[in-house]
Amino acid sequence: MAYRRTETVVARLAETRERIVVAALKLVAKEGYGGAGIPAIAAEAGLSTGALYRYFPSKAELFDEVFRRGSQREIDVCAEAASQPGPARQRLARVVEVFARRALKGRRLAYALLAEPVDPLIEAERLRYRLPYRDIFVGIIEDGMRAGEIAEQDALLTASAIVGALNEALIGPLAPQAKKTDQEKLIHGLALFCVQALGPMPGRKL
Template sequence: MSHATQSAQVTSARPQSLDKRATILSAARDLVARVGFRDAQMTGVAEAAGVALATLYRHFPSKAVLMVEVVATVSQREVDAAAGLAMGDGTAAERLAASSSLFASRALLGRKLAHALIAEPVEPEIEAARLKYRRKLARVFETIIEQGIRSKEFPVQDVQASAACIVGSLFEGLVGPLALDTLSTDAERQAQAKAIVGFCLRGVGSREE
């Protein structure tokens, strides 16, 4: 076999390997969204992805490794969505309201996945990945608050502390009740989300809700 032929075969195999990895990640995410991290088993992921268990372990040598990747992938998507609005047009208060409202609305749509990403008891490796998620989301809010202070929309304040409080309010005030089903109707969930966003805005010194 010529060197050129071998190179072509390797190049062809790489996209297939990447596609299979993406398929596995998608299947794992969907399974976590249904049953949470604890009950998402490797056999179930392999079945959902349509791959052999050995193939799954070749890409992800343990459940913890796979679930850390699920957290990283899904949380980055959520951070990117919030950042997109944070960097858009409007006043700092408007952008803070828009980005925090978007987070809340996405959590309402994916209640089980939101709970898994935030509150479900997990292994230390997964918890470390979730902490990175919290920090990334907090940095989005830090940017808006800093801009609001510079434009004099918000009073001078500890930006990191304020952003951390917003993340905590969104995570604990919304996702916790969602997971416990204490908010039983869509209207109650929407009202809770609106109340939390309003609290976050008041917390940084905005009069807008």
Template sequence: MSYKRSSLMQERMEQNRLAILDSARSLIAEGGFKDAQIQTIAERAGVSSGLVYRYFDSKSQVLVEVLSDAITTELQVIDSIADSALQPAEKLHKAVATFVKRALNSPQLAYSLMFEPLDSHVELERFRVKQLIKKSIKKILADGKASVAFDFDDLNSSALCVVGAMTFVAIEPLDPAQNTKFDPDYKDYFSKQIADFCVAAVQKRSDRQDS
């Protein structure tokens, strides 16, 4: 009986924790970090503010975990592409275009998680996140280099450039102040432009010797 009670308590605690994170994520998606205050997070999660602090030391910790959970999903998408049977150029194009398009599908959330100014704890997590994205992109680039589909001098630098294109190039359309209209055609066009650029930057060209 004691074990069952303990198991039920553990399940309830995990449900509360997930509700808090889901609440924070939805608030960020609607209005950015400014709307994700502890009191508001607690109200939407159906718990007290005090209970939030039983699971998280601060608002920053909540936001760091939201960012961590979000990037875990994105990495799974990229890694599934990297492990697919596509050719290296197709993998890179699909990975970049998919990442950008998914960001455009939730612009406020993507902008806040990647760019909205916040404290050092979140900035450190953003740096860690970019390193994880870079690791996944390096795998695609390394495969392309090995198969002579890609031609570049330095794997790490090339991966950093691709990650920069995937993230910082999207600042302008994602910025809520720009009020960009994200219709399906625009999402397809914008994500394709970035993906085309990334592939062109590393793809081997037979005419390079002649240029």
């Protein structure tokens, strides 16, 4: 008869795996991917290095899960901000401000998620996780076009450009060696740029 894990064993394994991911996410937020070594993560999780490898066979696989977890948390917050009522331009500005403010508050983690050199496996996930942000902006733009608040345009193209601009504009200020910046000015400037990317109100000339 094949061995079947009991519910208690399955729950214990899941709890330990979760503890490892939480420990890794904590260290990445503090030290970045480069500074979060497996021995340190194991110690933070209260495990031996060997025990950790039984849950995650490689550092790349563990960090891939950390990236997924950290990215999804930010996507969920931005989606919630987008769901709040208001004109399309106001909603877009709100999402941009939330994204930028959270990134600047958790600079080390944000830099790790956006730009820090990583394993190719994580880099692939990084590109994939830009798509939910793009889709959030597509939804806002399409809502605005239906309401007559935004001129007809290629919503996918505009949304993709906004995501690219956000990432590119924040990489420098988030970098570990970056000089101190006026965060409120940066956030306001980003929101203004992204709103202006929607073009003039329908009926108004450029």
